[in-house]
Amino acid sequence: MTQFEQTDDCVTVDVWSDIMCPFCYLGDTLLAQAAVKFEHEVDIRYHSYQLMPHLPDDHAVDLTELLETERGFPRAQAEAMNAQVTARAAEAGLDYRLDRAIATNTKSAHRLIHFARDHGRQHDMVERLFRAYFTDGLHVGDYDVLAGLADDIGLDRTAARAALDSGAYGDDVDNDVNRARQLGITGVPFFVFDGKYAVSGAQPVEAFLQALQVAWTAK
Numbered sequence: 001m002t003q004f005e006q007t008d009d010c011v012t013v014d015v016w017s018d019i020m021c022p023f024c025y026l027g028d029t030l031l032a033q034a035a036v037k038f039e040h041e042v043d044i045r046y047h048s049y050q051l052m053p054h055l056p057d058d059h060a061v062d063l064t065e066l067l068e069t070e071r072g073f074p075r076a077q078a079e080a081m082n083a084q085v086t087a088r089a090a091e092a093g094l095d096y097r098l099d100r101a102i103a104t105n106t107k108s109a110h111r112l113i114h115f116a117r118d119h120g121r122q123h124d125m126v127e128r129l130f131r132a133y134f135t136d137g138l139h140v141g142d143y144d145v146l147a148g149l150a151d152d153i154g155l156d157r158t159a160a161r162a163a164l165d166s167g168a169y170g171d172d173v174d175n176d177v178n179r180a181r182q183l184g185i186t187g188v189p190f191f192v193f194d195g196k197y198a199v200s201g202a203q204p205v206e207a208f209l210q211a212l213q214v215a216w217t218a219k
Helices: 022-037 063-071 075-091 107-118 122-134 143-152 157-166 170-182 205-217
Strands: 011-017 042-048 190-193 197-200
Touching (some): 011 022, 022 042, 022 075, 022 122, 022 205, 063 075, 107 122, 107 143, 107 170, 122 143, 197 205
Parallel strands (some): 011 042
Antiparallel strands (some): 011 190
């Protein structure tokens, strides 16, 4: 089955997201909750998107500071925004600790997701990276950290580190980003159901359930 191929026995959902996007983690969680409630099988596939691809690979900065310098928000406003999204995430059972989040270039993290996909653990890797960034305060641009996260979900640490060191899967990341551009995607999370129906943003579980049902009915 190719990366974007559809099947008749399940609903496929192609998701574009970035590891450092708080609404992507929330959207992923709400979609997963909807998939559990849906009466048919759901195949969720993840695609790379970078909110800040211009950040240097070795860049690591406090998230609140980044909102100040990159987005121009006064610190008090940035902290208030973080508090609001933390509260919304908590409603979905997520533990956001944005005061410890380390903003960095996420391309290497996305390369690791592609590595995990080839070993049948893509969703596990996505979830572990989200938790590492939003809860654990880990530097998800550091190769040692990334290899350790791969090990956490049962992948081979040495093989993961070798893939990162070699630059493997860089083209896969670029292809995902280019595909997003072709589809007119300018923000994430972005969900495409069975290649036909698009949903943008971290929608409520009921909205995702409706999208799944529409896609299934149209088969």
